[in-house]
Amino acid sequence: MMKKISYGLMYILAAVWLIPLVWTVWTAFRPKRLALSSSISIDFTLSNFTHVWNSAPFGTYYMNTLLIVAGVFTVQFLTVSMAAFAFARVEFWGKSAIFLLFLAQIMIPADILIFPNYTVLRDLSLLDTKLGIMIPYFASAFGVFLLRQMFKTIPFELDEAARMEGCSLWQILWRIYMPLARPAYVSFGLVSVSYHWNNFLWPLIITNSVENRPLTVGLAIFAQSFETGAQWSEVTAATMLVILPLLLGFMVFQRQFMNSFIHSGIK
Structure with missing residues (x-):
């Protein structure tokens, strides 16, 4: 029983740790107008990376x-x-x-x-x-x-x-x-x-x-x-x-x- 609880806590902590990373990846590929939108869509773009690479060395x-x-x-x-x-x-x-x-x-x-x-x-x-x-x-x-x-x-x-x-x-x-x-x-x-x-x-x-x-x-x-x-x-x-x-x-x-x-x- 204790082993299952330990594994459960481990998975919960792992999920919490992944939240900022998942949000970063998700937002990086989203169009600007949908960056902070809570809606889920299939609109993705690479223009953010192009703009960043060209805007700074x-x-x-x-x-x-x-x-x-x-x-x-x-x-x-x-x-x-x-x-x-x-x-x-x-x-x-x-x-x-x-x-x-x-x-x-x-x-x-x-x-x-x-x-x-x-x-x-x-x-x-x-x-x-x-x-x-x-x-x-x-x-x-x-x-x-x-x-x-x-x-x-x-x-x-x-x-x-x-x-x-x-x-x-x-x-x-x-x-x-x-x-x-x-x-x-x-x-x-x-x-x-x-x-x-x-x-x-x-x-x-x-x-x-x-x-x-x-x-x-x-x-x-x-x-x-x-x-x-x-x-x-x-x-x-x-x-x-x-x-x-x-x-x-x-x-x-x-x-x-x-x-x-x-x-x-x-x-």
Whole structure:
């Protein structure tokens, strides 16, 4: 009985969560005159997307976002891998204390660091640049913790065998730990890509030009523009352009998405 109730609550919560998404998709394809109409009809159009794409430089926003997301994840892949391997397998003085400091960063909201980060980037003349958006996220305490926990489950005998074959620490990390930790890397990659694709406040603060704005900032500016006003069909169409890649990615890689988190120990 309790199991049925739990499943029922789960389906209800899922339906509630889907309501904004369904409304967004529905309104994006509706003609302007029917955007807020409660009537149900088969009138659908793609003109909203055409108008949105021609009214704002969403092509530039897409390219900026792809560069930022890919750049951040590439650097994070290297930094968190090396840090996690050091905390999991390398013995050095103060390792436990330093690792606790890494964990403490998880509890600090990123928004608290906006002012000092802004000051540093201003002094480096990196405001209104893609590199300026990426630099504060080149390291990830969550990624270090996740990969460290995964690395510690790998048998130490593999390290000894690799050393007997003459492998260096980097070769052990590259040839043994990274392939065996693939589920953890998939988990971290999904978290990193989704976070930086949707990141809004930090890019909004440090960017002033179209050449460096990501999709989220471009969407906010488009939604508040005088030409758009309260035309919900066009606003929801622009929203669909922003979230569509993530939705398609989730639908295509749904099974890998769930399995990666299960294997990484995230419930």
